[in-house]
Amino acid sequence: MSAFAIATVPRPARPGTIAMDPARKLSLFEQHVIPHLNAAYNLARWLTRDSHDAEDLVQESYLRAFRSFETFEGGDANDARAWLLTVVRNTCFTWLKRKGGQPTVEFDEQMHNAADASPDAESILVNQAALASLNTCVEALPLEFREVIVLRELEELSYKDISGIAGVPVGTVMSRLARGRARLRQCLAGALR
Amino acid sequence: MNCQTARQMMETNDPALEDHLRACPSCILRTQARYYEAPPGLEGRVRQSLRREIAPREPWRWMAIAASVLLAGSLAWNVALVRSGVDARQVLAASVLSAHIRSLAATHLLDVPSSDQHTVKPWFNGKLDFSPPVKFLAGFPLLGGRLDYFDGHPAAALIYGRNKHVINLFIWPSTPTAETEQTRNGYNMRTWSGSGMTFWAVSDLNATELRQFVSLYRQPD
Numbered sequence: 001m002s003a004f005a006i007a008t009v010p011r012p013a014r015p016g017t018i019a020m021d022p023a024r025k026l027s028l029f030e031q032h033v034i035p036h037l038n039a040a041y042n043l044a045r046w047l048t049r050d051s052h053d054a055e056d057l058v059q060e061s062y063l064r065a066f067r068s069f070e071t072f073e074g075g076d077a078n079d080a081r082a083w084l085l086t087v088v089r090n091t092c093f094t095w096l097k098r099k100g101g102q103p104t105v106e107f108d109e110q111m112h113n114a115a116d117a118s119p120d121a122e123s124i125l126v127n128q129a130a131l132a133s134l135n136t137c138v139e140a141l142p143l144e145f146r147e148v149i150v151l152r153e154l155e156e157l158s159y160k161d162i163s164g165i166a167g168v169p170v171g172t173v174m175s176r177l178a179r180g181r182a183r184l185r186q187c188l189a190g191a192l193r
Numbered sequence: 194m195n196c197q198t199a200r201q202m203m204e205t206n207d208p209a210l211e212d213h214l215r216a217c218p219s220c221i222l223r224t225q226a227r228y229y230e231a232p233p234g235l236e237g238r239v240r241q242s243l244r245r246e247i248a249p250r251e252p253w254r255w256m257a258i259a260a261s262v263l264l265a266g267s268l269a270w271n272v273a274l275v276r277s278g279v280d281a282r283q284v285l286a287a288s289v290l291s292a293h294i295r296s297l298a299a300t301h302l303l304d305v306p307s308s309d310q311h312t313v314k315p316w317f318n319g320k321l322d323f324s325p326p327v328k329f330l331a332g333f334p335l336l337g338g339r340l341d342y343f344d345g346h347p348a349a350a351l352i353y354g355r356n357k358h359v360i361n362l363f364i365w366p367s368t369p370t371a372e373t374e375q376t377r378n379g380y381n382m383r384t385w386s387g388s389g390m391t392f393w394a395v396s397d398l399n400a401t402e403l404r405q406f407v408s409l410y411r412q413p414d
Binding site for chain 1: 319
């Protein structure tokens with residue numbers, strides 16, 4: 001076995017085979033999926049904007065992930081994290097939808113352009129006072145932008161992984177990221193005024 | 194420079210950092226936005242709920258047999274009562290009370306013994322097609338939860354304590370019903386409905402304290 005194999009998460013079971021021994025399944029799951037608890041919580045916390053709800057949803061997500069662990073196709077630690085985050089994302093979205101009141105994506109092109117046209121947008125960003133408002137501005141982003149921003153900037157996932165998690169094409173991920181960043185600039189500039 | 198080196202430079206206050214941040218808005222997020230770490234205790238709760246998930250189901254099979262025998266018996270009894278013209282609500286009250294007494298008599302008070310609402314609530318997921326509100330109530334510690342069956346529905350039973358008394362709070366989805374209070378065989382019972390669910394609180398607790406329990410539970414969060 002090569003050294004690389006140590007970091008590799010095996011595929012728990014092939015479809016159509018007899019269900020694996022629960023104790024072995026649990027030990028594989030604990031070894032490879034539990035370590036991504038912080039990532040799961042961070043995503044749920046940013047999506048729900050509430051620590052209580054995030055805790056409940058992370059627990060629910062882990063149960064769901066465990067029940068469908070057989071669907072995980074194996075891979076490295078990053079694949080295991082992306083797979084878990086897909087479950088967390090879907091659990092949170094289902095919950096948010098049921099709860100209602102989540103604004104859908106509607107993007108104001110004028111605002112977008114105005115933000116881009118501002119010449120010192122970046123210098124505004126490094127201003128300390130603006131940084132203080134950064135978290136508030138991320139929270140204020142519409143869900144679809146917040147999702148890709150958190151996955152990209154905080155989890156540092158690839159566009160391909162984000163596309164899989166959010167269930168949208170890579171092109172959409174990239175445009176949402178660009179729009180999300182533009183909105184952030186706009187929000188931070190507003191916070192400074 | 195990439196964002197990783199930028200993050201390391203945060204600590205050293207290197208002037209080159211500011212130039213990089215100006216050029217790279219991602220870095221600002223990566224170095225400045227809050228990363229929420231899982232609160233302590235969450236990992237333990239996750240592991241616990243996974244253990245429960247793989248716990249052997251043998252006792253369940255035995256309980257399922259016992260439950261079907263009880264159910265068949267109670268169905269026959271209910272049919273007899275309906276034929277005899279007894280008010281359906283009183284029949285329900287009687288079966289709620291039986292469930293309360295049965296839960297205390299058998300060794301089946303709690304399926305999920307936990308005083309933590311974040312353990313009890315997720316436990317019901319996948320077992321019920323509704324989400325019972327599990328609340329923390331001052332003076333009435335949560336003891337745990339259990340699955341039950343009433344009126345043709347699976348029901349959630351939340352178990353709260355008060356000194357040495359046990360309160361069973363049964364919840365299942367239903368159309369709104371009238372709010373009532375009654376005493377049967379020395380047990381106090383209160384029922385009400387809301388959010389598409391019917392609630393029955395049963396206990397040998399005195400009527401005043403049970404009323405207090407109900408009003409605490411019904412307080413909006």
